Amino acid sequence: MMFGWTGVILRVNLTNGEIKKEPTNMQDARLFIGARGLASKILSDEIDPKIDPLSPANKLIFAPGPLSGTMAPSMGRYNVVCKAALNGVIAASNSGGSFGPEVKFAGYDMIIVEGAAKKPVYLWIFDDEVEIRDASDLWGKNVPDTTDAIRAVTDEDAKVACIGPGGEKKVLFANIMNEMHRAAGRSGVGAVMGSKNLKAVAVVGTKPIEVADPEAFEKAVIDARKKISEHPVGGTGLRVYGTDVLVNILNGVGSLPTRNFHDGYFPSADKFGGETLTAKYLTRPKGCFSCIISCGRVTKVTNPKYAGEGEGPEYETAWGFGSDCGVDDMDAITKANYLCNELGIDTITCATTIACAMDLYESGYITLKDTGGLAIPFGSAENMVKLVEMIGNREGFGDQLAEGSYRLAKRYGHPEFSMTAKMQEMPAYDPRGVQGIGLHYATSNRGGCHVRGYTISPEVLGVPFKVDQHATEGKPQLVKTFQDLTAALDSTGSCLFATFGIGADELAALLSAVTGVHYSTEDFMKAGDRIWNLERLFDLKAGFTGKDDRLPDRIMKEPIQTGPSKGEVSHLDKMLPEYYKLRGWDTKGVPTEEKLQELSLI
């Protein structure tokens, strides 16, 4: 009998229509756990990192983890792993809801999609029955309509992950949406799905997930639930205000990037913060599978100009369409969020690409002629909302923005306007005001990204302990620890927010109890280190080098102009060499043979 893992991988080749069920390599499963780790191992083994991400040679893996589907708290996450459309790194884009657990209930540790279909198709999975079905009628539909249409012809309660027009048109930051509102947002995994002509994956599962040591498991669950629900962030802050609670917190420490990172402070930020969202927009909180936090926001905008219903905005979205675009109109911000979800595009890269365009426009490098008559200085809320639709449908000027800010800024001759690390847009924490997160952005294996080394916890929130946000001392170790912990955590099926309450000890206990494979805290952290290095090797083979572990010049040279972090720049150069050393990498950022041996990677 299998515990935690199902022991079966579903492999679907869209080029020749072949559907296979293979045994999970259990030796790899022990080393790389599942989800992000195990899927990255499979991708690394099976594709050449140099391929064009939008070619049929790329593979798209939908991967829950061994804890997915159990009642360990907040285990609703799964990862979509492939070579990233946006920037060519190894992508593991993480989403919540119930889709991941449903894949497990259908009997699979993961679903590997290969090749490309000649015409639009979707995948229908009901336990052992797997069909590739025609999706011609679905092509062009937005995310909610696609979801409803598939349920009408499969099962009314099917869990559906799909792309919208953004993925179909290969917007380079298109996402994959499941259950209408949850997004595997970053890296452009939706464009990869679109390149395969795969509109959706619909799943119903009725099989069991077994637990190896019920007694230890029950004890670990009670312990973990207690710690999360008693935590001020996990138990209260996120449930009451959602992630958007961070707006006022980050603005309060002068690290809320403003107007394409020209500044780190936005005086009217409260207008789009969590307190405002709760008071004026929130209908009710929503939780992913087995979540006890419920940070999801079911919301409504009544202003006729931007009327709509949906979920969000999350902090990153409110910030991106908010201060980063110089906008404080929460109606417009929320509407932009709804549109991104319906069109199936990443809110972070969408918003920050618009911010980059506004910056280029204000500097005169982009003119009305380029935008098709659309005036887009910072703060133009109405045209920002228009641009979201134009991007999702690749219409007019939106077609240029659909390539992301790196290509946009380069096209207009000013690559320094793109606020990216490894060609992916940095999120909502100014790396000049918070030093550790800057080192993380620069070294993250998927480029600019906050959820793989969230040092904001200790640097700003004081969780589990407070460190000085402006200091560089100790940050390389902090970044490495958070990156390793998150790599292991992401591989279990857990939500990152569980760390507002629990850590490696509790996760290792849950994983051991469910799978029957003993993981000490050290084993668990080492698995994270292993996964991090595996991803690094992929990126190096894809053509990235240590020279790409950098931040934009603006972050290194132009100080924050106003607010509590005024005068600060990033001191990345002070931290990077120590980080390499701690990682066991040479001075060029390449893992040493000794390190790879230690991690069983060679």
Add this chain to the structure above:
Amino acid sequence: MAKFIMIHPDKCTGCKNCVVACSYEKENHFRPSASRIHVYSWEREGISVPMMCQQCSDAPCVSVCPTGAMHRVFGSSLIEYDSGKCIRCRMCVQACPFGNAVYDSVTDQIIKCDTCHDDPSCVIACPVKAIEYVEENVATRSRKKAFATKFKEAFQEVA
């Protein structure tokens, strides 16, 4: 006094902790299809509703059962199921107007909520008290009071 499981869809977040807790309590593994409680979510509206056996006083599942397997013990508010007497005719499944009696082919049993014999696991697992196990006679008191509060506030505004 007897208790019953009261649902509050306005509080439900759709997390399904109740569903997994039930399946684990009853079947010792995680299999939502074998759970006695289900949560349906309407994603466009963002509403979720938990559903389980209502323990009807005049229960169709009991009325149609030809062997007395589905029965009420005298003095109890619970509808109980006796697997030994059951001939798996699935008449109860057909009769339940809520769809809350289900035949499970894996265990060859009729599955339905039995309130875990007065200590429902789903209620313990719910992180937001969207399902509660409450005294029947006062069950709706807090719901009534919540509405009464709205009246009170309206009157206060007028006055």
